[in-house]
Amino acid sequence: MTIACTCPCGHTTIAFSGEPVLRVHCHCRICQKVYDADYADFVMLSARQIARPQASDIRYAKHRPPPAVRRGTCPNCEHPVVAWMPLAPFLGLAFVPTANLPAGVKLPEPALHSFYHRRVKHVQDDVPKVAGYWASQWAVVRRFFTAWWLRGSRRG
Structure with a gap:
């Protein structure tokens, strides 16, 4: 199954290809700025699941020193399209805004609110909230690989 995602x-x-592995609500200041929202709502995938888009169609930027997420926006509407986070050679994560997914795509339930110490306002839900830079980074990566491993073990 291949899912096409389009900016607004x-x-x-x-x-x-395949299904999203994890869904996250990120409250970091960079996501607030890039998404022009209180927090970013995105799904996470293995970078290998993404068909590499033509570079000329996406404007990429890093907003902080490494370890940095490389965020891609549409050059026309400037909305987020995809972001990449390399972890090691041949291993990386991809982030796709849920707003860009077509209607009817089954989304995972949000796994956590990351960088919650940067929230604009309190979110009243039962989703775990993680504060602090390293705690948020670790929580996102750990939950991603746990979900990815569990998904693979169910197939095998």
């Missing part, structure tokens, strides 16, 4: 203006499209 329809100019930039990416595609991924």
